[in-house]
Amino acid sequence: DSGVTQTPKHLITATGQRVTLRCSPRSGDLSVYWYQQSLDQGLQFLIQYYNGEERAKGNILERFSAQQFPDLHSELNLSSLELGDSALYFCASSETEWGKNIQYFGAGTRLSVL
């Protein structure tokens, strides 16, 4: 068990809808990361937050947004969903905002857009 909790485990929704994925980091970790894993794109970095502030941004679509709350949990919001958004979404956490630290991954949320 990595200590990172993601909910829900599975999401099935329709095109055009909006969903929210939730992540609770390991105790003591201040940084949260979101990654998307799909067959065609592989594992792609979406966004990083550190202690409530955005730090780094990857190729995250404008339809996607995220935030980290004062209790350090994070949410990834996906709107106007398209078939191509179907993927496994991982959250990871680390102690600091820098690359030297190990990132601990949650089990992921599998999103299916029908």
Next chain:
Amino acid sequence: AQSVTQLGSHVSVSEGALVLLRCNYSSSVPPYLFWYVQYPNQGLQLLLKYTTGATLVKGINGFEAEFKKSETSFHLTKPSAHMSDAAEYFCAVSANAGGTSYGKLTFGQGTILTVHP
């Protein structure tokens, strides 16, 4: 920009044989280097990492990797494969010089390891 190339999307070995998974990176400065393993329907688990110091790094489950700066490589090896090693393996890099990348991990495309009895 950093990039990671894993040579071979599928590697098949016999139980007891040497495992060699290849990883090459591209970066303006040597990055931090990681190997993660993903079992079916699970998240990623860290096998080992290189940040500074000794270039031969030992990880969990008998795996090790060697950082070779001149070859920009970080290949993963295990002397004797076990059936339980069957999984997908990802090489990843992160920036070691601060900057706007912060903790972002850039992953290779992954290598699926199959172990035959």
